Amino acid sequence: MPSANYRSLLRTPGAAAFFLPASLGRVGVAMTSLSIVWLVHSRTGTFSAAGLVTGAFAVSEALGAPQLARLVDRFGQTRILPPTLLAHAVAVALLLSLVVADADDTFLIVGGGLVGGSVPQLGAMSAARWAALLRPDRAAELPTAFALESISNAGAFLVGPTLVSALAAAGHAVAGLVLAASLSVFGGLFLATRRDTAPPPRSETPNTPGGEGSCCARQFCS
Numbered sequence: 401m402p403s404a405n406y407r408s409l410l411r412t413p414g415a416a417a418f419f420l421p422a423s424l425g426r427v428g429v430a431m432t433s434l435s436i437v438w439l440v441h442s443r444t445g446t447f448s449a450a451g452l453v454t455g456a457f458a459v460s461e462a463l464g465a466p467q468l469a470r471l472v473d474r475f476g477q478t479r480i481l482p483p484t485l486l487a488h489a490v491a492v493a494l495l496l497s498l499v500v501a502d503a504d505d506t507f508l509i510v511g512g513g514l515v516g517g518s519v520p521q522l523g524a525m526s527a528a529r530w531a532a533l534l535r536p537d538r539a540a541e542l543p544t545a546f547a548l549e550s551i552s553n554a555g556a557f558l559v560g561p562t563l564v565s566a567l568a569a570a571g572h573a574v575a576g577l578v579l580a581a582s583l584s585v586f587g588g589l590f591l592a593t594r595r596d597t598a599p600p601p602r603s604e605t606p607n608t609p610g611g612e613g614s615c616c617a618r619q620f621c622s
Contacts, residue, residue, distance in 0.1 A: 409544060414594065414597040421590035422522045424586070425586070426522050432515065434561045434576075435564045436454050456509045530546065
């Protein structure tokens with residue numbers, strides 16, 4: 401049964417310790433975009449401004465994710481995650497400050513772009529850890545591990561937006577973005593502490609062209 405296979409995977413030493421924090425963090429990531437929509441709309445009263453800020457977030461994330469993957473490939477997850485999470489927290493705080501201060505839309509767009517560019521790609525990093533953990537002895541279980549990752553992603557994008565919408569409907573749009581950032585940062589920090597399952601940096605895998613960490617991170621971050 402698939403559920404039994406998932407349980408067997410999570411019993412692998414170190415697996416649950418990185419998968420569960422990454423799953424928590426990706427709920428925050430899934431909340432971020434919609435939380436920006438509701439936050440900006442609650443202050444400006446218009447969805448046009450909210451759409452522009454969220455659009456800047458989406459474009460910046462799309463451009464930034466491959467660059468983050470390259471840094472992770474070169475230096476490793478445990479070195480890149482902490483500064484990325486710090487940058488994300490600062491960017492969210494800046495955007496919140498701009499919204500509360502009723503800043504011009506141009507500044508809000510810049511703030512949204514900074515938030516998007518610093519989003520920690522926790523799902524990709526979790527998938528890369530499965531690849532590093534199961535290769536080469538248990539490579540046949542990789543499809544099951546990636547299926548588990550897909551379930552986690554689907555759950556995050558179901559729970560996250562629902563939670564954000566509920567907070568916004570209750571008049572707590574600011575709390576939605578704060579909660580999103582908190583989940584992303586704390587989930588990422590717990591993931592960063594799990595050095596035992598982190599794929600080695602590319603420089604430490606000379607026998608694999610480009611390094612195993614390279615192929616894993618870029619496969620799932622692009």
